[in-house]
Amino acid sequence: MNATITIWSKHMTKFFRNREELGGLLLQPILWVVLFGVGMGALVRNVDGSDYMSFMLPGVLALTALGGAVGGGMALLDERLRGILKEYLAAPIPRLSILMGNAASTVTKALFQATIILVVGALMGAHITGNPLGWVALVVLLAMFTIGFAGIALAFAARSKSIMGYHGLIFLFNLPLLFASNALYPLVNMPGWIKAIALANPTTYLIDALRGLTFGGTASIALPISFAVTTLFAALGMALALWSFRRTIR
């Protein structure tokens, strides 16, 4: 835990010092909201009973979390390729704490971005709940989802020989995870086989629960199931990361 906090705070120090990363990370979500909101919003007024902006925002949150997780894997890969990882490996700290520190800074950044998305989204007319439980649910669900995907990214980052190789592999996951979900189309309107794929994708559970709890819509999956799936996804993601990490440092 101590090492996790140390590594987390180191990443945050570096993050606030790196103007490029900071700027990109703040601008990117604004860009997504505006693009989706202005572009698509003009074509589609209403989806499944809610306004387009409120319908889209959970998907934008998921997309941003995916991007954040890729960045988290990148941070590990960078430290690994530079050899900085050796400092941690020679220290009396659990191997898992290294991955947890990385996931923690990834989640922190994702929550920064989520805040921006919500503010910009609200300004552009999204209906965001006033119920604080809806906000807590958002933080928990988004954190679990980010940890899960960060785990997958870390698992790749622990093995990749180069930055190019890492991005190639991650790309196979990133966009399909978003498109094969309910981010762009409501679950109820999907043809059966697409729906089956979407239901195998943790992104769907995040988005569905967020629509129901935070954006004033109705969830089509029972909430306990969505919470269970995202939490399980987080645990499996970190387990995969740890397994992959242990294999490389033999």
Add this chain to the structure above:
Amino acid sequence: MTNISTHTMVATQGLTKQYGSVSALDGVDLTVPGGTIYALLGPNGAGKTTTINILTTLAQPSAGSAQVAGFDVVRQPDEVRKRIGVTFQDLVLDPDLTGRQVLDIHGRLYRQPTSLRRQRIDELVALVQLNDAIDRLVKTYSGGMKRRLELARGLMTDPQVVFLDEPTQGLDPQNRATIWDYVRMLRRERGLTLLLTTHYMEEAEALADTVGIIDGGRKVAEGTPSALVAALGADRIRISGSGDASHLLSELRALPFVDSVTPFERGLEVGVDSGSRRIAEVVASASGNGFTVEDVSVLRPSLGDVFLQYTGRALRD
């Protein structure tokens, strides 16, 4: 703050590491008593870094065993990690942190309380003379400054055993001499045990109590630098001049104390049992046989010659 210990602080038995079909280490036995400096000397690819990686718990041996400060590196890695300091062959520093942050984060990983970290940083910054630079970003440091910062980091947690993998690689002579001074001082004043690797024989000669020569994953010789050189036994006398050296050559070969005579373009190199004792006799035999002596020098063997003797190859950079 001396923790002089005459116990064995680093030991390996039959240490072996395979990378696929490559045998990086092939049955290495080492023993390093407490409070001494041991230098592993060998060319690139000899297995030096592999040895350091296993001893610092970054890699696991394929066979054999190793103990550091009395703890097994495979079965008790955390006990080993608590007691060691390391500098790796490549500079491994975060360029976007200040020197002070690098040291502070390191101390926090080892659960040092804030007051202790502050005190250690003050001491170490003075030791490695980074006072002016310590609050600057590491990316503004020169190579020598980075090495000194890494050395300070390795010492941050008051380790019992310090591993330095090629500590002066790529440094200019002045920075190299500075690092040598630190290393000697650490052993003298703190009684630290140091295991360093190098491919510079001068470095091994200047620093080590014991040198282990390693080549192709095997330890081929070991001893104090002077004992290793003395074991070669012979010196060489180099005679240069002008004229016909062929008579001189056969005359010298007949002398009982001469082991070998090798011609070179300006004269002869004569292998003898002791250079200083035989120089007069060798020069005396050079008069009146068609060769005029212009210069004579005695060449003492170095660790480089020791290396050549045991491996049949010269130690290259």
